[in-house]
Amino acid sequence: MASSGAPSWLLALFGLNRAGQILYTSLFVLAVPALMFWTLLPGMRFSEADEQLFRAARHGDVAGIKESLDIGARVDAEAPTDRKTALFRAAVFGYPDAVKSLLSHGANPAVRGADGRTALEVVTEAIGEEKDPAARQALEAVASVLKGAEPKR
């Protein structure tokens, strides 16, 4: 009973048998690195190609989006800071063509960022704040593209 390494009073407290001790000990041991990976993974997986994809998306550069996807960017890569995808970047700066291109490459329009909002929700709010008519028109074009997109489950 006392050979499992954990203090005996702790095991007595939970009243676990040998199998339970092994199960819970291994779960705990695995949980710590799993939690670390879960928090660090978005930053670790965000590659140089993803950086290029986001940059192209921010500038509505359709050719740049294709190019970065060709060199290995993930179309649904999340930014390590706010967990939003390239789709959000192209959308908030009002580039319907870039949004279309991202969607045709398989971007998921139902992704939610760290603030819990989808790209369409973010753009809808931006339309309400925008004073410049040309910019608002661009945002509305983006919103209609996003509304027409098939959400992936």
Added chain:
Amino acid sequence: MSTSLWLRGAIVVATMLLASCTRAPYGGEKESLLITATAAHDVAKVQALLDSGANPSAMVKHEDGLYESPWRLVLKQLRPKHPEDVAIVKAMLKAGADPALAWGEGQALSRKSLHQDEPLIVVMMHPNAEVVRLLLDAGLKPQSGVFALVTAVDSGQSEIVHMLVDAGVNINGASGARTPLLAAIEQRDAKLMAYLEEHGARERP
């Protein structure tokens, strides 16, 4: 990355230790007059008092019985409708006010606490490009530069953004969870975003 975090922590601790050793400066008659003149935005009177040797960094009793230095007060009361305050800032810097430290007192939960604010933080509550320029010219090496940079991007103050970046503030630093690039994206400010990108801002800081 981790070393720079340790280094930053060490600097913060060292600054706090040093700060706790610093004797808080308190003023007298002259400083009382100086803070009254500052509150009244009276440039000529402030200049005259500074010339007669009043210390802008020394605290005297001000509103609500709290101690306040004329230097911190003028930084706190900067507003576009009072452009004369910039002249007061200029005069105080010339009279030896510290561009990196402003003394004052605030009400902590139950007891009074001394504030040693960094002037840049106080100024960024109501961003004023001219005053930031004055502070940097007076030799300020901003400790809280990332906070100021994110705030400047948030309020669309491109002039301040340019100054802070030129002064060497880390463009990929994070203030809370936000980086300057993220602030520009949230404000949908394409011009500032392009400027930050040119200077090396990245999605993964």
